[in-house]
Amino acid sequence: xxxxxxxxxxxxxxxxxxxxxxxxxxxxxxxxxxxxxxxxxxxxxxxxxxxxxxxxxxxxxxxxxxxxxxxxxxxxxxxxxxxxxxxxxxxxxxxxxxxxxxxxxxxxxxxxxxxxxxxxxxxxxxxxxxxxxxxxxxxxxxxxxxxxxxxxxxxxxxxxxxxxxxxxxxxxxxxxxxxxxxxxxxxxxxxxxxxxxxxxxxxxxxxxxxxxxxxxxxxxxxxxxxxxxxxxxxxxxxxxxxxxxxxxxxxxxxxxxxxxxxxxxxxxxxxxxxxxxxxxxxxxxxxxxxxxxx
Ligand SMILES: C[S@@+](CC[C@H](N)C(=O)[O-])C[C@H]1O[C@@H](n2cnc3c(N)ncnc32)[C@H](O)[C@@H]1O
Numbered sequence: 001x002x003x004x005x006x007x008x009x010x011x012x013x014x015x016x017x018x019x020x021x022x023x024x025x026x027x028x029x030x031x032x033x034x035x036x037x038x039x040x041x042x043x044x045x046x047x048x049x050x051x052x053x054x055x056x057x058x059x060x061x062x063x064x065x066x067x068x069x070x071x072x073x074x075x076x077x078x079x080x081x082x083x084x085x086x087x088x089x090x091x092x093x094x095x096x097x098x099x100x101x102x103x104x105x106x107x108x109x110x111x112x113x114x115x116x117x118x119x120x121x122x123x124x125x126x127x128x129x130x131x132x133x134x135x136x137x138x139x140x141x142x143x144x145x146x147x148x149x150x151x152x153x154x155x156x157x158x159x160x161x162x163x164x165x166x167x168x169x170x171x172x173x174x175x176x177x178x179x180x181x182x183x184x185x186x187x188x189x190x191x192x193x194x195x196x197x198x199x200x201x202x203x204x205x206x207x208x209x210x211x212x213x214x215x216x217x218x219x220x221x222x223x224x225x226x227x228x229x230x231x232x233x234x235x236x237x238x239x240x241x242x243x244x245x246x247x248x249x250x251x252x253x254x255x256x257x258x259x260x261x262x263x264x265x266x267x268x269x270x271x272x273x274x275x276x277x278x279x280x281x282x283x284x285x286x287x288x289x290x291x292x293x294x
Contacts, residue, residue, distance in 0.1 A: 002108050003018060003104065004017065004018060004105050004108045005019055006109065006115060007024055009030055011030060011033075013030025014031075015030065015070075016105050016108065018105070021177075023173060025069045025070060025105065025172075027209065027232070028234045031070060031072035032072055032117070032118055034209070034232070035073045035077075036076060038229070038232060039170070040076055042207050042230055043166050043168075043207060045063075046081070046086065049061050049088060049094060050086060057201070057202065059163070060093040060095045061093070061165050062095045062162050062163060062164050062165050063094070063096045063097065063165065064097050064099065064164045064166070064168065065077070065096060065098040065099065065170075066154045066167065066170065067098075067101065067170065067171055068100035068103075068149065069106065071106055071118070071119065071122075071126055074096060074098050075121075075122050075126070076118065078096070078122070078137075078147070079121075079122075081094065081139055081141075081143055081145060082137075082139055084141050086141060087141055087142050088143050090142060091142075092144070093143070093145075094144070094146070095146045095147075096145070096148070097148050097161060097164075098129075098149050098150070099154035100149065101152060101153055107130070129147055129149050130149065134149070155185065155188055158188055158189070158191070163192055163193065163198075165202060165204060165205070166206075166207070167207070168207055169189075173212075174210055174214060174215050178214075178268070178269040181215040181268065182270035183218045183221055183268045183270050186219050186224065186241075187223075189206065189222070190223040190224060192204075193206075203242060203243055203244040204242065204243045205242045206241040206242070208229075208238065208239050208241075210238070211229075211239055213259065213260055213266055214268045215239070216239055216252065216256075217260065217267055217268060217271075218268035218271075219239070219241040220252075220287055221271070221287075223243075225241065225242050226241045226290070227241075227248035227249065227250045228250040228252065251291060253291055254291070256291070257288065267283060271283075
């Protein structure tokens with residue numbers, strides 16, 4: 001018996017519920033609106049790709065899609081790039097790397113692709129990705145698009161992955177899977193970021209739907225600068241984490257630090273000796289530096 005169940009939302013969209021965690025893959029706005037509002041709009045993806053000049057920096061533009069789920073974020077990315085007519089510099093290569101531990105969710109959704117218009121439009125490419133490996137498409141605007149699927153825990157694949165420009169961090173909630181939102185996870189992702197001391201003019205932006213205090217703390221302790229992301233009908237606030245402080249429109253500030261002090265769960269589950277007073281003041285000092293862009 002499948003551990004996933006298709007669920008309908010009041011706006012007419014559908015998602016997939018993981019029955020073991022009793023958690024839906026998407027908020028009540030549905031997978032496609034979530035992909036558009038939280039991940040694509042906030043990444044300014046096309047502008048970012050266009051502004052990374054392939055002539056001066058030949059490395060590909062890399063997007064991590066963690067996790068694939070039912071591929072709403074991945075297919076929204078592909079469809080956006082297909083629809084973009086602005087020319088990129090010659091040979092610009094975009095690599096979309098999707099990570100997924102459990103392909104059962106998308107396989108179940110594909111059986112009812114009639115309920116998911118984005119799957120219905122893209123059944124062939126997604127079947128090919130799952131069954132026979134990477135797919136490539138030469139897009140009208142000169143982008144060479146490669147889509148790879150890494151099956152298993154994304155953390156086990158990172159060593160073989162190129163540095164990321166964009167990270168869509170879309171896993172089940174910190175409440176259900178605290179370790180996935182912990183310090184070690186974000187330290188591993190920071191290793192794959194365009195960040196000093198590596199020689200770089202590029203930025204890495206991580207986007208997630210969660211505004212969890214402990215997850216934001218973990219991101220900051222790992223080295224990212226963190227800001228508030230957009231709100232949606234399903235989420236009061238989302239989170240943006242970047243390697244370039246100046247690119248944050250709404251960096252977390254003193255009000256967030258006050259909230260952190262009052263929080264009942266201020267630090268990630270894998271931070272050592274949380275109860276130690278000394279550690280708490282060390283963390284606070286690091287967070288204060290981070291909100292100032294240091
Ligand atoms: C909230 S859903 C993702 C929704 C998806 N982004 C979409 O556009 O439909 C979370 C997904 O992450 C997968 N997942 C959970 N832990 C993972 C891990 N350690 N590595 C890779 N994928 C993981 C789950 O199996 C699930 O399909």
